[in-house]
Amino acid sequence: MKMDTVDIVRVLGTILCLVGIVLAFRVGRRRFTGLSADEHISLGNASVSQAALWKMLAFAAMVVVPLGAAFLAKYHTFEGVHEVQACARxxxxxxxxxxxxxxxxxxxxxxxxxxxxxxxxxxxxxxxxxxxxxxxxxxxxxxxxxxxxxxxxxxxxxxxxxxxxxxxxxxxxxxxxxxxxxxxxxxxxxxxxxxxxxxxxxxxxxxxxxxxxxxxxxxxxxxxxxxx
Incomplete structure (x- = not known):
């Protein structure tokens, strides 16, 4: 089955929303006061402190994911108007x-x-x-x-x-x-x-x-x- 651009954007938007929900849930349950700045977590060739990692995840959950979802929704809306069915609704x-x-x-x-x-x-x-x-x-x-x-x-x-x-x-x-x-x-x-x-x-x-x-x-x- 061939997917057009609008279908791909719809799938990406759904995935991004699910990722945002999971991130928000995990970040919301995490107690930031107990995080260690000395304990590091390996991410491939780099390593970051436990505190820094959770701060980045919190930023992604509150800023990056919502902005990305909003952009995909905007794109889907403007691309969706190409179809006759968009008017017929x-x-x-x-x-x-x-x-x-x-x-x-x-x-x-x-x-x-x-x-x-x-x-x-x-x-x-x-x-x-x-x-x-x-x-x-x-x-x-x-x-x-x-x-x-x-x-x-x-x-x-x-x-x-x-x-x-x-x-x-x-x-x-x-x-x-x-x-x-x-x-x-x-x-x-x-x-x-x-x-x-x-x-x-x-x-x-x-x-x-x-x-x-x-x-x-x-x-x-x-x-x-x-x-x-």
Whole structure:
């Protein structure tokens, strides 16, 4: 069975947490006042005093292991957003996932998915600024989404705040033959590069409209079915 990076990080994080628990338990039961500074313990080619060894173990249990676990958790979180299922876990995202997989939908997401233009991680490829390499503004927005979702303080249907960055489109399309063959693209290239003009102005809606995602609308039940 082949393991990807996220699986490896998950295993390492689990091992680190278990090591931290054992270390914390052992350090917590140790009486430091009875340790000898003269009695040395051999560690391969080096030796340290009993007191120094337990101080290092205490430092590892209280500082090194928690920081390592926090780093792995952060990495796992940002790498995990690559997967479509990461978005599908939140019920308010079901309309976007179900629409993307709808063979008859004409939204940008559905057309990209249907034609295989993005072979995997379809959500992330168009929202890549939410990942590990994205800017702080996108990360702050992601945490805002998480806070609003967990505290149930969001309106339904949800709305996109701000403007979708053209860079997320241009990183795939710029320089490709289909893009360069459209004469109007050369006319507005500077506007697109500066995001003064949105790609969506001409290419349509990326996801279902707010009206379709509003509870009680004719499309709502179909869009809100459990995502596969």
């Amino acid at each position: 939140c019920h308010v995202m079901r309309p976007m996932i179900n629409d993307m997989r709808d063979a008859h939908s004409q939204t940008l997401a559905a057309r990209h998915f249907r034609n295989g233009w993005i072979p995997q991680n379809q959500c992330y490829e168009c929202h890549s600024d939410y990942g590990l390499s994205g800017g702080m503004a996108a990360k702050a927005e992601g945490y805002r989404h998480l806070a609003r979702y967990t505290t149930r303080t969001y309106p339904e249907p949800i709305a996109y705040k701000g403007h979708f960055p053209n860079d997320n489109c241009l990183k795939c399309h710029l320089g490709k033959t289909p893009f360069e063959a459209v004469k109007s693209h050369s006319t507005v290239r500077a506007l697109l590069a500066s995001s003064a003009m949105s790609c969506l102005n001409c290419h349509g809606r990326p996801h279902p409209s707010r009206a379709a995602r509003t509870p009680g609308s004719p499309e709502y039940a179909e869009l809100m079915r459990p995502a596969e």
